[in-house]
Amino acid sequence: MTSLSPYDxxxxxxxxxxxxxxxxxxxxxxxxxxxxxxxxxxxDALEVRTAEIVxxxxxxxxxxxxxxxxxxxxxxxxxxxxxxRAIAADVRDVVALPDPVGEVVRGSTLPNGIDLRQVRVPxxxxxxIYEARPNVTVDAAALCxxxxxxxxxxxxxxxxxxxxxxxxxxxxAVGGAGLPADAVQLVPGEGRxxxxxxxxxxxxxxxxxxxxxxxxxxxxxxxSTVPVIETGTGNCHVYVDARTDLSMAVDILVNSKxxxxxxxxxxxxxxxxxxxxxxxxxxxLDALADAGVTVHGDERVLAHxxxxxxxxxxxxxxxxxxxxxxxxIAAAVVDSLDSAVSHIRLxxxxxxxxxxxxxxxxxxxxxxxxxxxxxxxxxxxxxxxGGQFGFGAxxxxxxxxxxxxxxxxxxxxxxxxxxxxGDGHTR
Amino acid sequence: MTSLSPYDxxxxxxxxxxxxxxxxxxxxxxxxxxxxxxxxxxxDALEVRTAEIVxxxxxxxxxxxxxxxxxxxxxxxxxxxxxxRAIAADVRDVVALPDPVGEVVRGSTLPNGIDLRQVRVPxxxxxxIYEARPNVTVDAAALCxxxxxxxxxxxxxxxxxxxxxxxxxxxxAVGGAGLPADAVQLVPGEGRxxxxxxxxxxxxxxxxxxxxxxxxxxxxxxxSTVPVIETGTGNCHVYVDARTDLSMAVDILVNSKxxxxxxxxxxxxxxxxxxxxxxxxxxxLDALADAGVTVHGDERVLAHxxxxxxxxxxxxxxxxxxxxxxxxIAAAVVDSLDSAVSHIRLxxxxxxxxxxxxxxxxxxxxxxxxxxxxxxxxxxxxxxxGGQFGFGAxxxxxxxxxxxxxxxxxxxxxxxxxxxxGDGHTR
Numbered sequence: 001m002t003s004l005s006p007y008d009x010x011x012x013x014x015x016x017x018x019x020x021x022x023x024x025x026x027x028x029x030x031x032x033x034x035x036x037x038x039x040x041x042x043x044d045a046l047e048v049r050t051a052e053i054v055x056x057x058x059x060x061x062x063x064x065x066x067x068x069x070x071x072x073x074x075x076x077x078x079x080x081x082x083x084x085r086a087i088a089a090d091v092r093d094v095v096a097l098p099d100p101v102g103e104v105v106r107g108s109t110l111p112n113g114i115d116l117r118q119v120r121v122p123x124x125x126x127x128x129i130y131e132a133r134p135n136v137t138v139d140a141a142a143l144c145x146x147x148x149x150x151x152x153x154x155x156x157x158x159x160x161x162x163x164x165x166x167x168x169x170x171x172x173a174v175g176g177a178g179l180p181a182d183a184v185q186l187v188p189g190e191g192r193x194x195x196x197x198x199x200x201x202x203x204x205x206x207x208x209x210x211x212x213x214x215x216x217x218x219x220x221x222x223x224s225t226v227p228v229i230e231t232g233t234g235n236c237h238v239y240v241d242a243r244t245d246l247s248m249a250v251d252i253l254v255n256s257k258x259x260x261x262x263x264x265x266x267x268x269x270x271x272x273x274x275x276x277x278x279x280x281x282x283x284x285l286d287a288l289a290d291a292g293v294t295v296h297g298d299e300r301v302l303a304h305x306x307x308x309x310x311x312x313x314x315x316x317x318x319x320x321x322x323x324x325x326x327x328x329i330a331a332a333v334v335d336s337l338d339s340a341v342s343h344i345r346l347x348x349x350x351x352x353x354x355x356x357x358x359x360x361x362x363x364x365x366x367x368x369x370x371x372x373x374x375x376x377x378x379x380x381x382x383x384x385x386g387g388q389f390g391f392g393a394x395x396x397x398x399x400x401x402x403x404x405x406x407x408x409x410x411x412x413x414x415x416x417x418x419x420x421x422g423d424g425h426t427r
Numbered sequence: 428m429t430s431l432s433p434y435d436x437x438x439x440x441x442x443x444x445x446x447x448x449x450x451x452x453x454x455x456x457x458x459x460x461x462x463x464x465x466x467x468x469x470x471d472a473l474e475v476r477t478a479e480i481v482x483x484x485x486x487x488x489x490x491x492x493x494x495x496x497x498x499x500x501x502x503x504x505x506x507x508x509x510x511x512r513a514i515a516a517d518v519r520d521v522v523a524l525p526d527p528v529g530e531v532v533r534g535s536t537l538p539n540g541i542d543l544r545q546v547r548v549p550x551x552x553x554x555x556i557y558e559a560r561p562n563v564t565v566d567a568a569a570l571c572x573x574x575x576x577x578x579x580x581x582x583x584x585x586x587x588x589x590x591x592x593x594x595x596x597x598x599x600a601v602g603g604a605g606l607p608a609d610a611v612q613l614v615p616g617e618g619r620x621x622x623x624x625x626x627x628x629x630x631x632x633x634x635x636x637x638x639x640x641x642x643x644x645x646x647x648x649x650x651s652t653v654p655v656i657e658t659g660t661g662n663c664h665v666y667v668d669a670r671t672d673l674s675m676a677v678d679i680l681v682n683s684k685x686x687x688x689x690x691x692x693x694x695x696x697x698x699x700x701x702x703x704x705x706x707x708x709x710x711x712l713d714a715l716a717d718a719g720v721t722v723h724g725d726e727r728v729l730a731h732x733x734x735x736x737x738x739x740x741x742x743x744x745x746x747x748x749x750x751x752x753x754x755x756i757a758a759a760v761v762d763s764l765d766s767a768v769s770h771i772r773l774x775x776x777x778x779x780x781x782x783x784x785x786x787x788x789x790x791x792x793x794x795x796x797x798x799x800x801x802x803x804x805x806x807x808x809x810x811x812x813g814g815q816f817g818f819g820a821x822x823x824x825x826x827x828x829x830x831x832x833x834x835x836x837x838x839x840x841x842x843x844x845x846x847x848x849g850d851g852h853t854r
Contacts, residue, residue: 025772025796025798028798029795029796108817110815110816110817111817114806114810116816116817118833121798123828123829124798124828202648202649206828206829207828207829221629221652222629222652225648225649227654227655227827227828227829228654229829245851248850248851251851251853252851252852252853255853255854256853259853259854345452363848367846368456369452369456371452371455371548371551371844372844373844373845374844374845374846374847375844375845375846375847376847376848376849377846377847377848377849378848378849378850378851378852379541379847379848379849379851379852379853380849380852380853380854382853382854383541383847383849383852383854384845384847388537388854389537389543389845390535390537390538390543400633400654401550401551401633401634401654401842402550402633402634402654402656402829402830402842403829403830405842405843405844405845406545406843406844406845407845415828415829415832416832416833417798417799417800417801417802417832417833418800418801418802418811418816418832418833418834419794419801419802419804420801420802420803420804420806420810420811421790421803421804421805421806422803422804422805422806422807422810423675423805424672424675424678424679424805424806425679425805425806425807425810426678426679426682426683426686426806426807426809427682427686427807427809427810427815
């Protein structure tokens with residue numbers, strides 16, 4: 001009889017985290033060229049083995065259809081050879097991004113002659129809990145590998161066959177390149193217990209990033225001892241200032257609301273300065289009507305309803321805090337820019353707020369006072385996006401203030417360490 | 428009968444957080460000059476009202492003596508006119524530090540012509556839970572004010588009269604300068620319940636920073652939904668490499684261990700490469716003996732005990748993970764640099780590890796592989812300190828990887844926001 005090692009007595013989730021830690025230690029010091037070569041191998045493998053992945057995906061899609069899942073969700077779940085080419089192209093885009101690891105963030109020689117450098121290092125083990133879309137599996141793996149991290153992936157059960165196939169292909173490519181395949185793992189096990197265990201794996205997992213609906217994110221935030229980066233809820237506002245370009249304001253409003261209502265950077269509330277309400281609202285309500293948007297208006301907005309083509313229903317307090325993610329928008333007339341700011345401070349999820357104004361003073365005050373990840377001046381809320389910001393693929397949009405805020409790219413997947421170099425220095 | 432506002436129905440802790448949020452919104456946009464003037468007024472008031480503060484402190488000290496508290500704790504609790512001058516001087520040092528708020532961290536013009544800027548902004552409401560030393564009260568308030576944050580302070584009950592007096596003086600000075608006094612508040616209420624409430628005040632408190640013993644920190648980390656920055660536990664290592672300057676290694680070892688054993692950046696474990704053990708250990712054991720240090724050695728260290736003046740007791744597994752904070756050190760001989768790294772990865776709290784070596788290759792490998800907030804090459808572990816690093820006073824030393832790692836100065840008390848400026852841009 002031999003005695004059990006700690007590994008033997010661990011749960012499957014703890015073992016996965018343990019192996020991820022070991023893999024993370026191996027890949028952390030790798031130079032960029034090695035990591036880029038692996039990512040190119042991953043991209044190639046995703047294309048070469050497309051048939052295998054699409055076949056696995058077909059099982060998920062069939063299960064979803066049987067369960068009566070809506071077509072828009074099924075569409076997001078579905079992988080085709082064309083989509084696989086796009087996913088592989090995304091991985092190659094990550095190859096083109098600079099490697100954040102090793103960057104000297106600060107550096108100086110201290111008065112006593114010590115050289116102090118603060119350098120970027122990988123976080124270590126990143127846990128990602130996400131819903132539906134299987135392309136997230138590959139995006140997350142590619143971003144974590146590039147930034148020298150190991151990743152533990154927990155997708156939704158509705159995509160389990162797709163995710164298993166994708167991760168198998170990625171791991172084969174990583175292992176084939178001589179790197180530890182355990183740098184990319186699915187969290188093992190069914191149901192909620194493995195997720196709960198992951199959430200309590202402080203010391204083994206360095207950060208958890210939940211991506212998905214509000215209830216998933218709330219569960220992870222409230223139950224984790226592992227540090228969490230909260231992502232995604234977007235109750236975004238468009239504020240039309242007293243001094244504004246009416247046609248620009250209509251364009252930005254419609255684009256912010258209706259270009260893709262299901263995403264977190266779409267607008268959910270319109271606020272209009274009272275001085276411009278009579279001029280703006282008739283144009284805005286008709287434009288929203290033409291875009292198929294239902295307006296949930298306060299009394300002063302409702303007063304304009306009859307003269308427009310729009311469907312305007314009375315707003316309740318609930319409307320101000322709702323992230324519709326649909327062709328609906330709440331709308332109110334406010335007395336001043338400061339009233340708009342107060343409304344936003346009270347109700348916004350702190351994602352993105354836009355002002356449309358011709359006044360430099362108003363733009364300055366709005367950007368100073370609004371406390372959200374992104375403040376847009378004369379631009380659509382839809383620009384809050386890692387790709388739009390030039391960060392490449394994004395691992396999520398942080399709506400908290402700690403560590404990362406707004407779209408998260410590669411640098412947000414790193415920490416730092418200080419290197420203190422002396423020649424026998426003591427205190 | 429009038430209806431109750433939400434404020435009226437809040438608990439005292441929630442009210443404090445609510446008022447802190449309002450104060451935070453007021454002070455966030457203040458320019459540096461206004462904040463510096465307030466801090467100078469605070470420093471002056473601390474000196475002018477020293478008698479009042481020392482008198483309150485005397486009550487805490489008397490209570491501590493009655494409770495049979497040890498002299499070293501009583502010493503740290505005690506405020507004297509001289510210490511008050513030092514505390515006021517610390518506040519003036521914060522005045523001299525650059526204001527992190529408004530710094531443009533990144534900026535570029537996107538291909539579509541949008542101007543993108545990422546600027547530093549205050550975190551908002553910072554909660555600090557700390558033990559014993561009342562000077563932390565003033566340090567924390569000064570650093571938070573300078574960085575545009577409101578602060579909720581929760582000191583230990585043993586310093587409650589001192590903290591109440593200090594905060595009264597600070598608030599009077601802040602209010603006297605026309606700023607909201609609620610930017611600096613003590614968390615109201617007695618016992619643990621107010622702390623528990625603070626820990627669950629996500630959305631009202633932006634970050635919690637626990638400073639103190641391991642059990643306090645664990646409680647906050649495990650029970651909080653508010654994002655936490657873990658601080659301070661330091662199981663720091665000194666590794667003496669095969670190629671080394673023996674006399675430098677002895678100096679660094681003794682300084683790291685014995686210059687101030689009670690602090691988190693003091694060394695707790697010595698690791699010696701086997702090739703240098705016979706030459707180094709006799710010198711090291713005698714030097715540690717002369718500094719009054721007891722050595723908890725592995726077998727190969729014990730083998731050198733007889734020939735030295737040192738007290739060497741056998742080490743158990745527990746010694747490798749112990750933060751003694753006393754004149755004790757664990758010591759082991761390791762087969763290689765990589766063995767030292769493995770030992771450190773297994774047992775270290777990730778605070779600070781030092782290598783003493785003449786080999787450039789060893790220094791490079793050690794700094795690459797060791798995953799701690801600070802890696803020191805030929806320098807004492809004691810340099811991991813905000814003051815030593817030139818950051819001014821520090822709000823703590825983060826031992827986690829998220830948001831901040833190592834000594835935290837003013838920039839670590841900020842977040843960022845993106846400003847997107849277009850001229851009607853839509854997607």
